Amino acid sequence: MPEVETIRKELEEKVKNKKILDIEIRLAKLLKNSSVEDFKKKVSSTSIEDIKRRAKLLIIELSNKQSLLIHLKLTGRLLYTNPNEPVDKHTHLIFNLNDGHQLRFWDLRQFGYIKLVESGKLDEIPELKEFGPEAFGMYLENFKALLVKKRTGKIKTLLMDQSFIAGIGNIYADEALFYAKIHPSRNINTLSESEITLLHKGAQKVLTAALSKRGSSVDAYVDIYGKPGEYVPY
DNA sequence: CGTCGCTCCTGGATGC
DNA sequence: TGCATCCAGGAGCGAC
Numbered sequence A: 001m002p003e004v005e006t007i008r009k010e011l012e013e014k015v016k017n018k019k020i021l022d023i024e025i026r027l028a029k030l031l032k033n034s035s036v037e038d039f040k041k042k043v044s045s046t047s048i049e050d051i052k053r054r055a056k057l058l059i060i061e062l063s064n065k066q067s068l069l070i071h072l073k074l075t076g077r078l079l080y081t082n083p084n085e086p087v088d089k090h091t092h093l094i095f096n097l098n099d100g101h102q103l104r105f106w107d108l109r110q111f112g113y114i115k116l117v118e119s120g121k122l123d124e125i126p127e128l129k130e131f132g133p134e135a136f137g138m139y140l141e142n143f144k145a146l147l148v149k150k151r152t153g154k155i156k157t158l159l160m161d162q163s164f165i166a167g168i169g170n171i172y173a174d175e176a177l178f179y180a181k182i183h184p185s186r187n188i189n190t191l192s193e194s195e196i197t198l199l200h201k202g203a204q205k206v207l208t209a210a211l212s213k214r215g216s217s218v219d220a221y222v223d224i225y226g227k228p229g230e231y232v233p234y
Numbered sequence B: 001c002g003t004c005g006c007t008c009c010t011g012g013a014t015g016c
Numbered sequence C: 001t002g003c004a005t006c007c008a009g010g011a012g013c014g015a016c
Helices: A002-014 A036-043 A119-124 A140-150 A155-159 A170-180 A193-212
Strands: A020-025 A048-054 A057-062 A066-071 A076-081 A091-097 A102-107 A113-118
Touching (some): A002 A057, A002 A193, A113 A119
Antiparallel strands (some): A066 A113, A076 A102
C-alpha cells in the first residue's frame, strides 16, 4: 500500500488534469475486461480528473465518467517518461499525454492489470466491494474487533487477506509481525491481548514509516520516476 | 460459507 | 561454462 499511495500522489502531481491523446497497447491481456479497440475508443481523448486508491488498487477517474482500475501486483510500474526514452519489452501500454510526456505501464511478471469501468458503478465492482477497512489509520479497538470476529486461521494469512483488512502485503505483514514478535503461522485464537495491541502498533508503525519514505526499497518497486523507495525494513 | 491449492509470468538463483 | 530446474509472489478461481 505505501508503494501504491506514493505512486498515487506522484500521479496526482504529474498527470491530473492532463489529457490522454492516444494509447499504444502492446500486451492486450493486461486489459481485463475490454478489447484493445474498445479500450482505445473509450479512453483516448479523455482527461484524467482524479487519482484515488483503495487498498492496493489505483482508481483513475476520467472525464467521460469512466474509471481505470489499475493493479500493479508485484512488479507493475507506472512510469512518467519522455517519449524518447527507450521502450523495453516489459512496457505493455503507453498513454501519450498532452504535456508531451508518456505514462507507461511496465510489468515484468505480467500479473498487473487495467480494468475499465463506469465511474457510477464503482460500488458494484467485486474487487472494490470486497475490500475490508483500510489498515492504515485503523484504531486499535477496530483491529481487535476484527480479530475477535474472525477467530481462526493463521495470523499472517489474515493480515494479507484484503477482504479482512485492506492494504497490507507480504512485506508489511512480516514487518508488523516481527515488531510484535509473533510467528506468522500462529493461530489468531492463540494471540494474547497484549500481542494484538503490539501487532496493531507494529502495523501502524511500518505503514507510517514506509509512507513517509515513499515506499519500500526492497523488491522491484519504483515510483513514477523510476526511483526506488527509501523505506528499509529491519 | 471458509479454506486450500493451483494458476498467471519472468528472471535470478541454484544444481549438476 | 552452460543447461535445466526451481522459486517468488497478489489475488482470482475451482474444488471440496
